[in-house]
Amino acid sequence: MKQGGESRKRQEIKHMFDRLSGHYDVLNRMITFGFDSGWRRRVIERANLSPGKRLLDVGSGTGDMVFTALRKEPLVRATAADFSFAMIKKGRSRPGGDQIPWCSADALKLPFSDNTFDAVTSGYLIRNVLDPLKAFQEQLRVLKPGGVVVCLETSPPKQNLVRPLILIHLKLVIPLLGRLVGGNQSAYTYLPNTTRGFMKPNEMVATMQKAGFESVSCRLLMFGTMTIHCGRRPKRS
Ligand SMILES: C[S@@+](CC[C@H](N)C(=O)[O-])C[C@H]1O[C@@H](n2cnc3c(N)ncnc32)[C@H](O)[C@@H]1O
Numbered sequence: 001m002k003q004g005g006e007s008r009k010r011q012e013i014k015h016m017f018d019r020l021s022g023h024y025d026v027l028n029r030m031i032t033f034g035f036d037s038g039w040r041r042r043v044i045e046r047a048n049l050s051p052g053k054r055l056l057d058v059g060s061g062t063g064d065m066v067f068t069a070l071r072k073e074p075l076v077r078a079t080a081a082d083f084s085f086a087m088i089k090k091g092r093s094r095p096g097g098d099q100i101p102w103c104s105a106d107a108l109k110l111p112f113s114d115n116t117f118d119a120v121t122s123g124y125l126i127r128n129v130l131d132p133l134k135a136f137q138e139q140l141r142v143l144k145p146g147g148v149v150v151c152l153e154t155s156p157p158k159q160n161l162v163r164p165l166i167l168i169h170l171k172l173v174i175p176l177l178g179r180l181v182g183g184n185q186s187a188y189t190y191l192p193n194t195t196r197g198f199m200k201p202n203e204m205v206a207t208m209q210k211a212g213f214e215s216v217s218c219r220l221l222m223f224g225t226m227t228i229h230c231g232r233r234p235k236r237s
Pocket residue numbers: 013014017018028058059060061062063064065081082083084087105106107108122123124125128129130
């Protein structure tokens with residue numbers, strides 16, 4: 001994509017998330033049947049945080065991942081970064097939100113020095129960025145050597161018995177909920193479409209390895225529709 005086209009696309013995605021911010025949390029719970037909270041807890045477990053460790057959550061939205069981390073380990077030093085001001089504003093207004101450092105940041109150009117964080121997490125970010133490899137390279141750069149990356153994402157539905165049900169959920173239920181609850185069908189058509197066109201889990205592993213991560217692993221959840229990918233920045237890099 002040409003540079004002008006890229007920046008237009010980036011603006012469109014940013015505005016879409018700005019518009020979604022008001023209903024995002026409620027719709028997220030409905031679309032995932034409330035399971036997303038458990039998946040976030042698993043991400044935070046994999047991030048292996050202890051008191052004083054530094055966590056960055058990229059594409060943090062209204063901060064669910066950071067709130068989950070702080071509930072598990074209140075003394076972790078967590079930063080939430082997102083390029084949607086409306087998402088940040090909504091997150092900051094949540095109980096305890098004023099205690100979190102929120103950062104307006106593009107995942108493809110993080111405003112942090114090299115070797116800053118012990119862990120970097122993301123939830124449903126990577127399928128929205130224009131260059132997933134660059135996003136992982138940035139996450140690697142800001143991680144300390146030996147630091148971990150943990151990524152929660154959706155995955156294209158596999159050929160299995162529940163595939164027809166998953167397709168109904170993606171093609172009909174999510175857009176309908178988007179229209180009824182959020183008053184925004186187009187965004188909730190875009191989001192499932194990005195899932196169907198997204199990388200397969202093994203392609204994501206390869207992208208993370210190409211970015212420089214080692215010990216990359218993938219865990220499939222919910223009939224293979226959700227994934228948690230983990231990797232480590234090599235100690236010597
Ligand atoms: C689907 S939401 C997920 C929010 C949150 N992580 C969660 O798990 O609920 C994706 C978020 O990524 C943000 N995002 C998308 N592309 C981004 C980019 N290039 N840089 C920073 N944030 C981005 C959006 O603004 C949005 O808040």
